[in-house]
Amino acid sequence: MRRSLSVRWRLTIAYTVIIAVSGAVLLTLVYGLVTGGEVRSGSVTTEVTPGADDDGPPPAPPELREDERTDGSGELLQSSWLALAFVTVVSVGIGWVVAGRLLRPVHTITERARRISADSLDERIALGGPRDELRALADTFDALLGRVQSTVTSERRLVATMSHELRTPLANQRAALEVALADPDGEADDLRTAATTALDQSRRAARVIDGLLVLARAQSGEAVGPPSEVDLRAVVADAVEQVRTPDDGLAWDVHLVDLTVPGEPALLARAVANLVDNAAHHNVEHGHVTVRLTAKPDVGRVVVENTGRPVPPETAAELVLPFRRGTADRTATGGGVGLGLTVVQAVADHHGGVLVLTPRAGGGLVAELRLPRQ
Missing domain, CATH: 1.10.287 (Helix Hairpins)
Incomplete structure (x- = not known):
């Protein structure tokens, strides 16, 4: 495969061509103006005959000889083209230096990016200098590295905890x-x-x-099929029916309205079931569970609130991580496996929604699943 020219050489050639073409156009215009001026304003000396009628019209000045105009214009043209050739040759070196200085940040980004591997994702490009397009490119790459590092760390933690x-x-x-x-x-x-x-x-x-x-x-992020209209009222009612039992010792307060959202029925049913099961499972004796379904023109909300142990705000934000069970991380007994809210978060992301977890005053948690209606 034939190797193409480097960006530095291409920039150098482009600078040289621009200078050469601009110089040629300028010289052509100057040459045209100079030769035209010689024709219109040629200077000659005229002799006046004594005794002639001074009141008569002066004699017309004779034109310059053709060889005189040709010699002067030829010398000017030859000097101009020699000067243009010299400037063009010099511009190659100047263009090479200027292109190198402009591309120096690109080489810095390339060298530092090559040193970054899966074991050194904490490193960054950290490009200095003015805030131009290259600095924006380096900052964008640093932000991408941050997201990759967070994903890789999360995946490693998930594999270890899953084991x-x-x-x-x-x-x-x-x-x-x-x-x-x-x-x-x-x-x-x-x-x-x-x-x-x-x-x-x-x-x-x-x-x-x-x-x-x-x-x-x-x-x-891959859907099994095209999204369909999911009846969230029926989904929530079915989840409550599956979890609520006469002898669970909990007081249930359920408020449902008609609401449909586009999505995958199986995933949405699993997310709602996880929310309801979490509220019943992580509760106190003779506790309370509230399930509300609200509808707005652009968004539908599934709100599940339960009593329980106090949840610190920093702990609530971590409950969506895999195998987290609040204060009893990875050691809790019972039917939970620590993936309930993680699945809900993933389903919300898959449908363009959001999961909001808020500690409840007096203990417990308020989980709100917001899903777009369009």
Whole structure:
């Protein structure tokens, strides 16, 4: 493959061509003005005959000889073109130096970018100098590196925590089975208990894997099909019906209105179910759960509020991270796996919405899922 000219050489050639063409045009105009002036205002000396009638019209001045005009114009033209050739040659060197100085920030950006790898994402271009287009390019690249670093850090943390979440139920399942098999005279009740423990741990691992699959689908940004009109009233009512039980000891307050939003029904149903399940699961004895559905012309809101333990504001912002369970991060017991609000956040991003988590006065949390109606 033939190697093309560098940007520096192309800029140098462009500068040289511009100077040469501009000089040629200027010399052509000057030459035309000078030769035209010689024809109109040629100076000659005339003799006056004594005794002639002074009142008569003066004799017409004779024109310059053709060879005189040709010699003067030729010398001017030759000198002008020699000067233009000299200026053009000099402009090549000047253009090379100027192009190098202009491209120096580009070389700095390239060299520093080459040094940055997956293990040194904390480095930045940090280009100094005036705030011109190249400085804006470097700052944009630094901002991109910041987002990449945040994503890579989050993914590494997710992989590490996911390994822990899957390893724990598998280890518990293995321990229960080994204890049961270690006793050759074990009774049926002991074996049944071990089998029940292993089954519970298997279900826990399955919930983790299921949550990760939903999270991956929502974060991929790839829709299964064209968005359809989703009846959020029916979705919220179904989620409340699945979670609320007569013996849960909670007071439920549900206010629903007719509301439809475009999106993927399965993902939206999972997000709403996670919000309602979170409100019931992370609650206090004889607590309260409020579910509201409000509609505005441009946005629909699913608001789920529950009582519970006090949630610090800095903790509320971190609840959308994978496997976070508030004050009991990665160690909580129960049916949760720490992916509920993470999935809701991913579904909100997938649909162009937003999830807002606000600590409730007196304990608990207010989770608001805002979804665009168009």
